[in-house]
Amino acid sequence: MPVTITSSNALYTDLSGYYDLMCADIDYQAQSTYVRRLHQLFGNEGKRHLDLACGTGPHIRHLVDNGYQSQGLDLNQPMLDQAKLRCPEASFIQQDMCGFTVESKLDLITCFLYSIHYSGDIEKLKGCIASAHSALRDGGMFCFNVVEKNMIDNRSFVRHSAQHDGEDFVFASGWHYPGDGERQSLKLSIEKHNGDETLRWIDEHPMVAVSFEQMRQLLSPYFDVYMFDHDYEKIIPLNNTSGNAFFACVKRGSTELAGQGLAA
Template identity: 40%
Template sequence: MPSNTLYSDLSHYYNLMCCNIDYQEQCDFSHRLFQCLTTSATTTPVRSLDLACGTGPHVEHFLSLGYNASGLDINAPMLSLAQERCPTAAFTLQDMCGFVTPEPLSLITCFLYSMHYNYPAENFWQTLQQTYNALEPGGIFIFDMVDRDYIANDSGYTHYLNNSEGDFSFQSRWYDKKTDDKLDLVITITKQSGGIKEQWQDQHAMLALNTEQVVTKLQSIGFEVTVFERDYSRLKLWQKNMGNVILACVKNNSI
């Protein structure tokens, strides 16, 4: 059974791996938060940026909501697919921990736990600062994260898909040794077709953090922070009884 490095060809399988994700629901949720919390939006249409945008599904939905939507990622093949998906949007090849924008933004998003790719912690804090710098006063940054205090180190999540290429299984799971600030994301894709089984595996060093630690840092930068449960179907404040959260961070309007 051949084994390859997953991200050497992630762009080919990314949309299949994420086929169960409701991108529109996540964008609608962010749109509601933007309407409820921001005091920004001095331009029309509203300028937005999706960090770690991948192949651009969130950008596509923000465009449909009337935003002047853009995206950035460090993976050039994914950005090529994103540009094909959204030919009118601007996409840039940048690392989120050092990104710059030509003009201030009203909304910045980062979904699918992608903020955890900012490892080690210095990169995470730098990304928070860069995001603050990129927003206009009153603008909002929305991202999701997993609180390390709730990670179970179990088998994670697996979904199955059959299409013309074969039978696929996609598994992702977190693993936290609890010894430092490193969290492992383990991803496995298995494909069976014509009696041949192939497998792509990869393990990424991710940043392990707890929610209160992140909130404290955001506040020290100058954000006003509200924490919600990671349920994109409703706006429900975090009750500290689950580890999957969404942070809505508004840049102080007086800055």
């Protein structure tokens, strides 16, 4: 019988050492290259970059290797400790992305792997958008991916197995949306098999639920918003048949915002 441990965020604290194993199938290079291409097309020429909810820093590694001066921000210090080992050249701050500040203005802010949903609810999501807006220079870009709440299939789980130090792991993750309201969750499980012993951790992470249109409306007072298909190989406008999208948001100039009666 497996021993099951239920927790709210073991993956980013006690189990942070297994995070990279869980994400072994993710093509971080393709994601980072895609954002660099978007930044070349829509952004300014600057290279000051911040990755929100940076985790163990895989995107930061790729962006630093391509000439960006990157910083990482995350709520959980165990994740930041690993990011620092991966990217000693970058600086890291432990803050909540729903109300963060930076010392000097940035050209590019990213938030990958749907982590913007960790904002938890709409009020906090507004805080995240406002913080990103004030941390950017005019013309700077905020890029992230979003899952559309009305297209979540509660039965769909992504599974993958891996071996590490003689132990077998099975990872699974899936979204759950109750059908209305502004909250969804990310369900994650990690099973570790070692001989006869099986340990299973089950995490349930509270996330904010939004539609693409709601997200666009929250951003549009402050940013020019571009929505793309979730395909890291091609930059194509969102066709709305997929439940995932990539948002690229370009900060409007201070004069334009003042004209709309909004503070810069």
